[in-house]
Amino acid sequence: MWVYILVGVLALLAGLALGFFIARKYMMDYLKKNPPINEQMLKMMMMQMGMKPSQKKINQMMSAMSKQQTK
Template structure:
């Protein structure tokens, strides 16, 4: 009786932990393949804000964002 409940609880906890790590790994590989922002998006955002984007400024902002995310 108690062993069945204990096995069920252990299996539930193992499933939750395994699901968390699988989901985390999937999201990390997804974000590596599809970064949330790229140079074109940054250029469009700067133009919408009324700034004239130069390639130097775009490169500086991209390197700052990459440094912040740990790439």
């Protein structure tokens, strides 16, 4: 009787671990293909805040965000 419970618990733990890693891989691939913020969005946000966005400033902010994502 206790063998069935042990097998059930082990199967549950294996399913949870496998589901976690599959979901993590899916989200990482999704975020690589569809980054949350691109240059156009960043430019619009800066203009809405009253800043005049230069290409240099946009490039600096994009590279900073890219470095932050890889960590």
